[in-house]
Amino acid sequence: MWLKRYLAFGPNRPLWAFLADALLANNTPASENSVPMDIRTNCYLQSWTTSTSPCSSQPTDLLKMIKTGQKYGVRIEGLAFDRNILRDMPIWHHIFADPRIRRLTNSSASNCLRLKHNLQTVGEAEDLAAPLIRVNGIQLQHRFNGQCECRDCIEIQELTECEHPHHCMLRAQELLDTLPPKWDPRAEQPADYEGNFTNFSVSQEENIFDYRLTTAGDLSDLFRVFTDKDHTPANETFVCNGELITVATDGSCINNGQDTAIAGAGIYFAKDDPRNKSLKLPQMAGGTKLTQSNQAAELLA
Structure with a gap:
């Protein structure tokens, strides 16, 4: 909860978070001595690091907060971001530059x-x-x-x-x-074309999947928890050719609710389409055991 409030970069950010910024910027390893103090904005948004050594002068509560973030994989992650977010990022030592x-x-x-x-x-x-x-x-x-x-x-x-x-x-x-294209507000972004697909006429039996890739809001909305530290987020932008595609997805489970349950999912584009897929829900993902259930299979689809 403390880390979530610390990373709340909107207008209601608590006063103590600004003090934490200064303390974290002041307690860095010797390798960061070349980084001027006046550009050390936030170690989650920039490439400089704050000290996590118990021997440092880092306040105990802040040290615990940073280590909690590391433990649970708190970091910036997403497919695309609104230009307002891109423009609000610090330019000096931008974390993805x-x-x-x-x-x-x-x-x-x-x-x-x-x-x-x-x-x-x-x-x-x-x-x-x-x-x-x-x-x-x-x-x-x-x-x-x-x-x-x-x-x-x-x-x-x-x-x-x-x-x-x-x-x-x-x-x-x-x-x-x-800056890579994904983080450069001058580059073409998915938000440039996402607005072109908002007025589809659909029947009562159809639902339009929210295809939008762009995360809107402010810098607080950049962060995700339980991310995979072994996975490096892509910094490329996604290009849309404007084609509307209808895809059917579903998940199911044999022996649902039992120890012998086996779940899987299917993706269907059209008859004999090479993109059609059947997927088995894995037992493990990133060191976490996955529950074999209908709901998990539908999420996989």
Whole structure:
């Protein structure tokens, strides 16, 4: 329960969670000494680690909370996420970024982003780099040099006292370029086409399966428990060709409710379709014994 409240990143996040952020950021292994304190936002959202050694100065309650999360497999997991979530992620040491993002932290441009622009999130980096976007191969107002006097550069100089807006835009773009497509708000996302399939006409005997892959909400909705530590979540985005498919699924169990129960499931697309499958419910999954039952078989299907 403490960990769940700690990871509640919405507007009602408890005050103690912000204090916990600071304590966890202050108690890190020596290997994280190169990570500036001002960018250590949250060890569940970024690639730096907090100390879990009993010999560290980590408060006992926080140490117990972190170890509980490790024990029960609490981590970010999901097929796709709403752009608002992607934009709210911290850009510095983003947990899913290419490791080279660590080398982009301490340059003069990065220091300016951190100290003058107060840049913290992916969304802020995307907004700052927006003037670099070309439309049909044509650069709009911004000019690729240090003497650009476009509206964006002038506004940045006035608001942040940044002396080289163009260099900071380029560094923001470099940071964004370390993100895999699944975590890059500039990339095509499943949410871009999911809205096109909401108005199907169905008969009373039919139900439309909620096919949407995208998790909406805020950063709190990123997390899952009981995840498989041996499984690495995919960072690719999913492409939909717009085809509506009708699939029949079902599960059943022989000797349901008895020790000799055996459960299985079936997936049917069409006659002689190679995608048709029959599946036997395994006895074990990830070290956990599975109950052989109708319900478990239907979930498998």
